[in-house]
Amino acid sequence: MTLPSPLTGVVPPVCTPLTPDNEVDVASLERLVDHLIDGGVDGLFVLGSSSEAAYLPDGHREVVVDRVVRYVGGQLPVLAGAIDMATLRVLDHVRTAAAAGADGVVVTAPFYTRTHPAEIARHFRLVAARGELPVFAYDLPVSVHTKLDADLVLELAADGALAGLKDSSGDDGGLRRVVLGARARTDLPSFAVLTGSELTVDAALAMGADGVVPGLGNVDPHGYVRLYRYAREGDWARARAEQERLCALFRMVGVGDPLRMGASSSSLGAFKAALHLRGVIACPLTAAPQVPLSEAETEQVGKHLAAAGLL
């Protein structure tokens, strides 16, 4: 399909269900896509951080993008993460995504290697110039260990190197600088600013963001879709109430014992446990070396779902 210009609405980063022996569970993945489409989402983002892209071998990644694009069949735009350390590696992923028929790719600054603003700019320009798909910059300093500068993003957008920004930095002041900068330029009507911060979506939309990429949207797509609709209708009171309900639900990410596991195991483990408890996916396994939730921790996830009326 043609990518909306700009891309707007709710575009969840799709979790990647695994079988007990660590393969992509395609049947569960398709049920998850159904669940999201049923929720009313506006697009899908496969192979993002919430999809455990960092954990998935290239074979798994290829299965995911290929099967989701085919299953969706053009009903919705599908973005694919091309998460890797530097340009040539990213270009390989872009090629795979394009071959599978994805509608855009999501790309971070280089990581692992020590980098520089000039190299970050060069990276995005090369991916845009030689890749075959619209490029969304992915700002995730907690993983990438550099923050994308608002002025650099706008400059790349003006040069046509970027179709949008997925801002998961948690820095809403920086997000606003991009939103206002993009609006101030008449040459950027189709540049999309999407927030990845689940807890401040109403605020980001009020500031002028175009959409949201919420990890928690896997668990409750209907909630984020309602939130988005209320915001678009200017009904900020209802948007806020919906957002606050989702904030309470989001507390599930803290169920994992910090003595036993890291934040990724806990939060992605909670999302997958919730999808399992809701009957969407067959197995809540997260990819190695993440530590599984205990039974008691999974029960806590269930309580969060129940409190939100989702069980």
Added chain:
Amino acid sequence: MTLPSPLTGVVPPVCTPLTPDNEVDVASLERLVDHLIDGGVDGLFVLGSSSEAAYLPDGHREVVVDRVVRYVGGQLPVLAGAIDMATLRVLDHVRTAAAAGADGVVVTAPFYTRTHPAEIARHFRLVAARGELPVFAYDLPVSVHTKLDADLVLELAADGALAGLKDSSGDDGGLRRVVLGARARTDLPSFAVLTGSELTVDAALAMGADGVVPGLGNVDPHGYVRLYRYAREGDWARARAEQERLCALFRMVGVGDPLRMGASSSSLGAFKAALHLRGVIACPLTAAPQVPLSEAETEQVGKHLAAAGLL
């Protein structure tokens, strides 16, 4: 060949020469291997950070390990980096390295994703358990953004999960903790501690380290081999003099203008420029998005070589 147990001596991380169109320049790579073997090195480490592993697509990586192993033909042990974000991705690289006939793999803690000591331990255990090759832990906090704890390394070594440590943290106190901890255990006679810090090799060897993995060893393998030999002979005065000569040579890593490029472009650019000026490789190109050295910067590299008697 069988990996020496423990691995000792000078094991340079082999630069990856590229053609002007970004392919692996196999002829130059083989000349570089000859240059290193002629220098008297004890092993080769392909696909490390100085090899631009973070920048190389899997296809390039496979060519490198395959061609180097075949070219070396068992004269020397060849370690291969399996640099990637998490366990399943690393296992893919281990498989490739094993298929190519490498003698060991070098693996970091998970990166990009937020991690935890328990997950780091699980990661190394899984790679060791399911991989087919001896595993060396690679401690590089500047890239990985976590530091490997000395006690964790020793515990993994005692469990047979690690054959050695490549410590590029720059923290020689931590290196010494591992050296002393390994020596204190009678069950670790074959655990190798290798330093990646080019400027303090004499010190690390005096502390009891088994060897060195010097990026600068690409440029001057003979120097590091002399340094290692003097140290093994207990001739610390000559070891120190050789080390100080290499410290002066190492200043080439700073030739790149920090307004135009990052530390990787400057240091890897300098190593490759030096290899080009010395006639070892055909083209000094570093992989995208690194910024090339200017002519004036390359001239500076030449002056460093001349001052060290290498031109």
Added chain:
Amino acid sequence: MTLPSPLTGVVPPVCTPLTPDNEVDVASLERLVDHLIDGGVDGLFVLGSSSEAAYLPDGHREVVVDRVVRYVGGQLPVLAGAIDMATLRVLDHVRTAAAAGADGVVVTAPFYTRTHPAEIARHFRLVAARGELPVFAYDLPVSVHTKLDADLVLELAADGALAGLKDSSGDDGGLRRVVLGARARTDLPSFAVLTGSELTVDAALAMGADGVVPGLGNVDPHGYVRLYRYAREGDWARARAEQERLCALFRMVGVGDPLRMGASSSSLGAFKAALHLRGVIACPLTAAPQVPLSEAETEQVGKHLAAAGLL
């Protein structure tokens, strides 16, 4: 005066005007207080980060709090920063603030020393228990290098150790967690959540924050007071328009050349240049070792003021 409970509204961190020989310029400071009161602010926060507290010797700090409290004469509550590395040093500043008649103190987690959640909690409890004034926690990870955890803040609030939070972390999701957590507890009716993020005040107020501590409020107190009033009236469209005007004005913090100076020199230099250009303070000097703005950079500040209708 009695501190409102909770503290609400616009509480600017008051810049500290200096004479050309680095003394506190009391006359200018009093004019600045007049300017802020004229703007309609609800309280004053002296000796915060925007006040250059980190740069001011104790003698200067004492003059500032003493003169401002006396000059204000109970018209408005005055909070004083007690910015120092650990508990006993902070307690000295609390004593000075109490003696001068301040209405509350603002305290960070320990810094410079390596710390721990248990020590941070102990720090705030000791300051609260032995200090004589209500304590506001100051969350400023860019300076303190730890982030205050939302649950810890709420626990301290519930124990009576904290009267409020000044959140300058830029993490509006975390701010919201505190706001929602405080609202969920019936025992915290008087706990104040204040944002220090100049660019997202409308969002923070919409989320339920009680007020704002804007460095830029020195330059344009009237703007932040209007913004606050619109938000309280539920007129979010006008609040947003006012906020966007202030976002444009805030761009002045970037006038300083990053090759010549750091972010503090540039942003505090811009605020003081603006106050000087507006005729409020006599001299735009920032404290050593900050680098002064050039004439051209100061002219840029003037252009920002003119564009905002403030010259």
Added chain:
Amino acid sequence: MTLPSPLTGVVPPVCTPLTPDNEVDVASLERLVDHLIDGGVDGLFVLGSSSEAAYLPDGHREVVVDRVVRYVGGQLPVLAGAIDMATLRVLDHVRTAAAAGADGVVVTAPFYTRTHPAEIARHFRLVAARGELPVFAYDLPVSVHTKLDADLVLELAADGALAGLKDSSGDDGGLRRVVLGARARTDLPSFAVLTGSELTVDAALAMGADGVVPGLGNVDPHGYVRLYRYAREGDWARARAEQERLCALFRMVGVGDPLRMGASSSSLGAFKAALHLRGVIACPLTAAPQVPLSEAETEQVGKHLAAAGLL
């Protein structure tokens, strides 16, 4: 006394004994000074990080420097830390140290505030120009959150702004760059490079460092003095054996439970517990908000002392 030029040998950072009610325990402090002088140290460094300078109010700091200088009576040079956030605050501490008769001051780059290389240079130049005492730069990135650049240190030394460097960065490659850079300049014969890394003193001395500032030297000054003497005599085998004994002793810094306390509470708590167990100081209390060692943890310290033959 006149400061030796350069300062050489063992210069321990003197712990600050406290009474149970958090005052400076002068009698214990004097016993500690006797203990260190008896150990044969070459100088004393009061108010460093191991002295808990970050925790001590100015009144305590003044008592410490005043009493130690008077007690020492010119037998040994006394350096005083002037640890504070920025220039004017540091200058206040320099004045106090000079008035008390200290022989030099130890100064970090600015911290808490965001800084810049040009501002760091300006900071040291201003302290040197307006202060009354020789200035030693203190490189402690774990606290200051910037690393002093070797070239900047050498430039400041050449300009006469610095009498020496106390390098507690743990980066022995960086230390070596300063040592070699200073030796290469004929105008820096009196610039002292002192390492603060307890575990690699033999290595630093072999590289050409002038001396050592070991926190663990409080507990075992005789050991560090022997180590220094062996190194100066060129008896590297005995130096290494002594260093390895001290490395084992240093493991006491890890006795504190990381679930209950931070690294400062554990390591400074262990040093003070050891001094208490050895009968040097009356009370092992560390300053608030540090968490005290438990009885079991203190027993562990005793075991480390016994194993080292110090009980």
